Amino acid sequence: MLVRGGRLVDPAQGIDARLDVRIREGAVAEIGEHLQPRGDEDVLEAQGCIVAPGFIDMHVHLREPGYAEKETIETGTEAAVRGGFTAIACMPNTNPALDSPGVLAWLRDEVARRARCRVYPVAAITLGRRGEEPADAHALRAAGAVAFSDDGNTVMNARVLRDAARAAGDLQTVFISHAEDEHIKGDAVMHDGAVSHELGVPGSPSIAEYVIVSRDLLIAHEMHVPWHIAHLSSHVSLAMVLRARESGVNVSCEVTPHHLVFTDETVRDLGAGAKVNPPLRPQDDARALRDAVRAGQIDVFATDHAPHTAAEKAGDLRTAAVGFTGLEVAVGAYALAVPDLPPERFVAMFSTNPARILGVAGGRLRVGDRADVTVFAERPWRVDATAFASKGKSTPFDGRVLPRRVVATIVAGETRYRDKATGPT
Numbered sequence: 001m002l003v004r005g006g007r008l009v010d011p012a013q014g015i016d017a018r019l020d021v022r023i024r025e026g027a028v029a030e031i032g033e034h035l036q037p038r039g040d041e042d043v044l045e046a047q048g049c050i051v052a053p054g055f056i057d058m059h060v061h062l063r064e065p066g067y068a069e070k071e072t073i074e075t076g077t078e079a080a081v082r083g084g085f086t087a088i089a090c091m092p093n094t095n096p097a098l099d100s101p102g103v104l105a106w107l108r109d110e111v112a113r114r115a116r117c118r119v120y121p122v123a124a125i126t127l128g129r130r131g132e133e134p135a136d137a138h139a140l141r142a143a144g145a146v147a148f149s150d151d152g153n154t155v156m157n158a159r160v161l162r163d164a165a166r167a168a169g170d171l172q173t174v175f176i177s178h179a180e181d182e183h184i185k186g187d188a189v190m191h192d193g194a195v196s197h198e199l200g201v202p203g204s205p206s207i208a209e210y211v212i213v214s215r216d217l218l219i220a221h222e223m224h225v226p227w228h229i230a231h232l233s234s235h236v237s238l239a240m241v242l243r244a245r246e247s248g249v250n251v252s253c254e255v256t257p258h259h260l261v262f263t264d265e266t267v268r269d270l271g272a273g274a275k276v277n278p279p280l281r282p283q284d285d286a287r288a289l290r291d292a293v294r295a296g297q298i299d300v301f302a303t304d305h306a307p308h309t310a311a312e313k314a315g316d317l318r319t320a321a322v323g324f325t326g327l328e329v330a331v332g333a334y335a336l337a338v339p340d341l342p343p344e345r346f347v348a349m350f351s352t353n354p355a356r357i358l359g360v361a362g363g364r365l366r367v368g369d370r371a372d373v374t375v376f377a378e379r380p381w382r383v384d385a386t387a388f389a390s391k392g393k394s395t396p397f398d399g400r401v402l403p404r405r406v407v408a409t410i411v412a413g414e415t416r417y418r419d420k421a422t423g424p425t
């Protein structure tokens with residue numbers, strides 16, 4: 001096929017130019033100006049669009065095995081390609097947890113049969129994600145794990161985490177922190193501040209995050225393990241990441257769109273619909289994170305896609321399930337959060353950087369590379385969660401008009417999603 005007339009943005013190669021991309025047998029065959037279709041080649045007209053190396057969401061809860069009522073490999077990866085993602089990394093808080101080569105083998109086989117995009121497993125740091133005993137990192141790596149995390153929970157025992165990092169050190173595979181001190185957090189349902197006091201519900205202060213970020217960065221430094229801080233929510237955590245980076249720690253970090261756009265004030269309006277871990281913080285934090293994105297201090301745009309059933313989300317603030325669906329709104333939501341971000345940074349945070357951090361192929365479109373391509377454009381659209389492919393319909397962006405939209409998602413040269421509502425012009 002031929003992707004024609006678009007603006008190719010590939011930060012890995014320093015390309016930002018009007019260039020056509022020819023794809024053959026799943027790989028990039030030719031990049032150049034004014035390429036002409038040959039024979040019966042499909043043509044994707046991309047005028048007015050940005051053509052980028054495929055987007056990679058490194059923080060997705062795919063829910064299988066164990067929670068198919070929340071999401072399946074089919075629905076989650078269909079949501080991914082509709083959201084512009086050619087690959088996702090899936091978190092290990094499944095049942096059973098992704099803590100053994102056997103479970104990873106099951107997942108690999110099911111993904112091969114059922115997935116619409118690439119799926120990279122993030123294996124558990126500890127057995128059963130219980131935080132008590134390190135899982136076998138070498139065996140998990142050999143079985144395909146691209147990262148280690150107990151995401152959903154923090155490894156609260158520092159000795160266990162340090163032992164796990166030491167044992168995995170020679171792999172140089174990234175550890176991903178879900179940073180919330182469970183003792184400080186207690187039974188909190190939102191950020192601890194004026195709004196939680198007003199609503200009379202237990203809150204979790206930002207220190208619950210940065211006390212763990214601080215600890216994990218010290219372990220990363222000591223053990224020389226690459227480290228990634230997931231869903232950064234407070235400006236103090238950000239400062240710690242920057243300081244650690246300056247002192248030579250190999251640390252990266254991600255944000256979510258909801259922490260950039262919404263605040264604890266949102267809980268007043270949406271109630272359980274604004275319940276997420278870590279919680280939505282005050283405006284000062286959201287603003288600091290947006291500024292950090294603009295300053296190039298944040299590496300990755302992730303979603304923390306965390307689908308639940310409608311019944312699980314239907315409770316009140318205290319009882320409702322935690323988390324939002326995110327794959328299908330990410331491109332538009334980040335454009336809403338940081339509208340002035342240059343396209344090369346937008347693409348780097350969605351593609352180049354997650355590929356580098358996870359050590360996976362992609363993040364680049366060079367002749368010979370596999371043809372994972374994301375095409376998007378400045379086309380406003382209104383979010384309608386009922387139309388999502390994901391089984392999870394809860395997002396604070398529901399009903400919002402987002403300025404940017406995915407036009408096509410190409411995985412290994414095959415068009416897995418094409419925007420039918422507007423179509424490339």
Ligand SMILES: [Zn+2]
Nearest residue numbers: 151152178230
């Ligand atoms: Zn998490």
